[in-house]
Amino acid sequence: MEKISTKAIQLILNAEGIGQPANWPGGASGITIGIGYDLGYTTVDLFESDWGNVLPASQTLRLKEAVGLRGLSAKVYAVEFSDIRINPDDAKKVFTERTLPIEQAKAQLAFPGFDKLPVDAQGALTSLVYNRGTSMFDKPGEDRRKEMRAIRHAVAVGDLQEIANQLRSMKRLWEGEGLDGLIKRREDEAELVESSIGVIA
DSSP states (O other): OOOOOHHHHHHHHHHHOOBOTTSOOOTTOOOEEBTTEEGGGSOHHHHHHHHTTTSOHHHHHHHHTTTTOOTHHHHHHHGGGTTOOOOHHHHHHHIIIIIHHHHHHHHHHHSTTGGGSOHHHHHHHHHHHHHHOSOOOOOTTOOSSHHHHHHHHHHHHTOHHHHHHHHHHGGGGTTTTTOHHHHHHHHHHHHHHHHTTTOOO
């Protein structure tokens, strides 16, 4: 597996920014720190492993209490962390050394054929997984993961345009929800995939 492309890294950085624990991102997010590190979707052990040598012990102990909280539960709890500020250099260190390699590996596992794609397309899918995870299954009565399944098929057959099409289709999930950042992110990912059409992997 090749190293994630510079363009993809910049896309993720632009989309995520430097999250502070008191600023809840909205939607189904948990308390988010650094560059998209969502405490709602990690474990205590992983959080301590990733941040234990970066944050003061007292802050690690407090933030550990937010692990697993999502949505409104996280929103209510966020005010407890108004005094904690994440240093940008620390955020980039965790992002580069800990989070990004794991998310790239998750994307590789989620989308068979990933390694055969051009590196920018790989990076766009890593951004997608970083943001949405790897689940391909809908809860009963929901229809939120059909594009993920369609992308999995498109990756398997190497259809870059269809990958881009499905990334754009996914915007339907956030239209009218006040989550324009997610809509822009899907468009940016789609454009990055399209820019790699005709590029040899």
